[in-house]
Amino acid sequence: MMDIQALATELSTRFALPEGAVKVQRATRLWVEVDRAMFSEVFDYTVKSLGFTILCTITGLDLGADLGFIYHLARDGGVMINLKTRCPKAESIRTVTSYFPCADIYERELVDLFGARVEGLPTGARYPLPEDWPEGEHPLLKDWKPKTTEAPAPTSEAHAPTSEAAKGAVSE
Amino acid sequence: MSDMDRVVTVPIGPQHPALKEPESFMVDLRGEKIDAVRMRFGYNHRGIEKGCEQRSYTQDLYLVERVCGICSFAHSTAFIQAVEEIAGIELPKRATYIRTIIAELERIHSHLLWLGVAGHEIGFDTLLMYTWRDREQVMILLARLTGNRVNYGMNTVGGVRRDIAPEMIPEILKVVDSLEERTKYYIDMGTREQTLIQRLSGVGKLSREDALRLGTVGPTARASGVDRDTRRDDPYAAYSEVSFKVIIDDHCDVYGRTLVRLGELMETYSILRQLLKQIPEGPIAVKAPRRIPEGEAVSRYEAPRGEDVHYVRGNGSEKPERVKVRAPTLANTQSVSKMLEDGYLADLPIVIAAIDPCFSCTDRMVRLNEGSGGEGRTMGWEEVTRYGVQWHKARGLDLSKIKIPGGGGA
Numbered sequence: 001m002m003d004i005q006a007l008a009t010e011l012s013t014r015f016a017l018p019e020g021a022v023k024v025q026r027a028t029r030l031w032v033e034v035d036r037a038m039f040s041e042v043f044d045y046t047v048k049s050l051g052f053t054i055l056c057t058i059t060g061l062d063l064g065a066d067l068g069f070i071y072h073l074a075r076d077g078g079v080m081i082n083l084k085t086r087c088p089k090a091e092s093i094r095t096v097t098s099y100f101p102c103a104d105i106y107e108r109e110l111v112d113l114f115g116a117r118v119e120g121l122p123t124g125a126r127y128p129l130p131e132d133w134p135e136g137e138h139p140l141l142k143d144w145k146p147k148t149t150e151a152p153a154p155t156s157e158a159h160a161p162t163s164e165a166a167k168g169a170v171s172e
Numbered sequence: 173m174s175d176m177d178r179v180v181t182v183p184i185g186p187q188h189p190a191l192k193e194p195e196s197f198m199v200d201l202r203g204e205k206i207d208a209v210r211m212r213f214g215y216n217h218r219g220i221e222k223g224c225e226q227r228s229y230t231q232d233l234y235l236v237e238r239v240c241g242i243c244s245f246a247h248s249t250a251f252i253q254a255v256e257e258i259a260g261i262e263l264p265k266r267a268t269y270i271r272t273i274i275a276e277l278e279r280i281h282s283h284l285l286w287l288g289v290a291g292h293e294i295g296f297d298t299l300l301m302y303t304w305r306d307r308e309q310v311m312i313l314l315a316r317l318t319g320n321r322v323n324y325g326m327n328t329v330g331g332v333r334r335d336i337a338p339e340m341i342p343e344i345l346k347v348v349d350s351l352e353e354r355t356k357y358y359i360d361m362g363t364r365e366q367t368l369i370q371r372l373s374g375v376g377k378l379s380r381e382d383a384l385r386l387g388t389v390g391p392t393a394r395a396s397g398v399d400r401d402t403r404r405d406d407p408y409a410a411y412s413e414v415s416f417k418v419i420i421d422d423h424c425d426v427y428g429r430t431l432v433r434l435g436e437l438m439e440t441y442s443i444l445r446q447l448l449k450q451i452p453e454g455p456i457a458v459k460a461p462r463r464i465p466e467g468e469a470v471s472r473y474e475a476p477r478g479e480d481v482h483y484v485r486g487n488g489s490e491k492p493e494r495v496k497v498r499a500p501t502l503a504n505t506q507s508v509s510k511m512l513e514d515g516y517l518a519d520l521p522i523v524i525a526a527i528d529p530c531f532s533c534t535d536r537m538v539r540l541n542e543g544s545g546g547e548g549r550t551m552g553w554e555e556v557t558r559y560g561v562q563w564h565k566a567r568g569l570d571l572s573k574i575k576i577p578g579g580g581g582a
Contacts (some may be wrong), residue, residue: 025257025469026257028406029469029470031468053384054387054400055387056470056472056479056481056498057481057483057496057498057503059483059494059496060496061485061494070483072470072481072483074406074472076399076400076405077405078402078405078406078407079406080406080470080472082470100387101385101386101387101506102386102387102503102506104506105213105502105505105506106498113221124210125210125211125212126214127212127213127214128213128214128217129214129217130214139219139222140221140222146219146222
């Protein structure tokens with residue numbers, strides 16, 4: 001627990017983070033929420049100076065007017081820092097592919113599923129939606145509804161087992 | 173310009189015979205050598221994360237279990253651990269042991285499956301036949317313990333749904349002993365059989381630096397000398413109560429990936445013996461609330477293919493606000509194009525297979541339609557096995573007589 005407390009203190013002092021921005025959840029989980037303006041600086045420090053050189057993934061969140069982003073960063077020894085930031089839907093975040101080439105696929109997910117704008121993301125095949133997916137449809141936005149939600153209720157008798165077949169199964 | 177200088181682009185996939193899952197590779201070839209590979213994924217995207225937001229936690233547990241057909245328990249556990257952390261649920265000890273036992277049995281079936289696929293991809297189908305026959309032992313055991321070969325439905329919020337009966341413990345140990353013998357045989361073969369060693373050595377090279385830079389996980393990373401394993405680094409379930417070695421290797425190729433998985437099988441047998449010896453008595457679940465409070469958690473889980481990462485955010489209702497899944501294959505895709513570069517086209521299937529991308533193996537319940545009338549009858553797997561043996565016997569092939577060392581009869 002000492003290690004993670006020290007990390008929490010270091011981050012909140014160095015970047016003068018407001019109270020509640022840094023939370024220790026358990027010995028291997030730290031949550032840090034930072035303003036978009038200082039995100040790059042905190043991210044750079046976490047990766048380069050604190051040695052969080054594993055990017056597990058990036059989670060996108062629909063927070064109403066804003067999109068939320070959580071960068072799940074880890075280092076050897078099991079500690080994970082979940083670095084959170086948010087950004088208005090119409091504005092863009094910076095890519096982290098210069099730190100982590102593997103961020104490419106995670107950022108493309110944010111683009112496809114949330115309509116996030118990621119500045120500096122290299123061109124490449126989209127992921128994970130199909131090429132002919134309609135423009136402007138982003139399935140993980142809260143107001144996005146699939147066109148069909150319910151399978152039609154079985155109406156014909158073909159869907160129900162016949163009574164003989166049901167009996168047969170029991171007797172065996 | 174000679175033919176060798178001309179770059180030819182060969183599209184492979186999304187549907188093709190080397191992989192059982194849809195993925196697309198555009199391979200730029202110079203002669204037989206691969207210049208560059210562009211990949212396109214997403215053909216299997218089923219909207220499970222969105223689906224989770226529209227269902228209750230309990231329903232999600234079953235949905236998430238179907239993310240993968242092989243490491244189904246891995247996803248189910250990674251998800252439920254996050255939910256339990258948000259709800260502040262402390263699991264009974266026995267439940268954590270049962271989860272760990274199922275997790276390790278799943279690793280056995282996954283690694284043996286991989287070994288067979290790897291054999292098949294290099295034209296060594298005897299290895300496929302041997303390992304998949306051995307794997308049946310663990311599949312049958314999992315079916316006896318959980319009721320199913322995959323998608324076990326063991327987890328519930330607050331514990332597990334089925335206990336392991338005391339009389340099953342010697343049964344598990346019997347399978348562990350038998351498979352350990354078989355694995356020793358494969359290790360012996362893997363370290364002495366020159367055809368296998370030469371076919372796999374130097375194929376699909378991935379340096380340690382590249383493995384780290386590209387975010388590689390699991391046996392793929394460990395075979396490039398990356399000493400990481402979530403079971404040891406960030407222990408969950410009962411892993412902090414057993415001792416085991418993290419197998420790493422510095423071959424940095426497909427051969428190394430084979431040795432790592434074989435070594436991991438040996439560790440798994442030891443983990444299982446420790447768990448079965450130490451498993452405490454007591455309840456297997458605690459009562460959990462239907463509503464999960466507001467909050468968020470990230471759960472990490474060392475699946476057979478590498479780390480699963482699940483993020484869950486609760487909003488105080490019966491349904492989660494957000495569920496995010498990162499499966500290990502996604503983390504390993506970038507390393508694949510690196511491994512293929514400068515390699516031969518003929519090595520492409522085994523290089524891709526060596527990260528162990530997953531494909532589905534389902535329940536063995538069979539419905540037989542006799543004649544064209546459509547009258548059906550349902551068989552369990554024991555009956556299907558007998559039926560299969562009889563069917564072949566009637567055609568002059570007696571499979572029940574075939575014995576392989578330690579493998580038992582059909």
